[in-house]
Amino acid sequence: MSNRAEMSDKACSIAAVAEMVTETTVEDFVQHVHEHDRSQIKGDTMDGPPEDRYEFTLKDLQRYLLQHDMSMGCCLTFKEGDGFTIHKQITLNTIAVLLVKEEDDFRVVVWSGVAVSDPKHEEPRLMEDYEVLAWWPVTRFM
Helix, strand or coil: CCCHHHCCHHHHHHHHHHHHHHCCCHHHHHHHHHHHCHHHECCCCCCCCHHHCECCCHHHHHHHHHHCCEEECCCEECCCCCCCCHHHHCCCCCCEEEEEEECCEEEEEEECCCCEECCCCCCCECHHHCEEEEEEEEEECC
């Protein structure tokens, strides 16, 4: 149905995070979102450049997580100049979805409690490699 090469960076980032957190596939995420809310498909067909085909939001990610017995918790945001560094002031020992900035690129990534899994990088990264703008803990319902 879809693959990462067909999506914009923003859509790919959210879809890849859904895949990492739920241990499903990008294709499952895309199919689920489009079955429940077709507004993410721009236009009536799949014609046009790939970057114009998909739009996903954190709301789509939350819905998908709920279908997999998970939920994103309350968002913490971090403003420049607060004198606040997430890796020193909060113990993040559970999985979380992070909105980060790396150079001039904004995207969502997954915090495992130990390292950052980023769709743009093959290897896990350190929290210090990013400017964390927002953090949503992910809870798994048992």
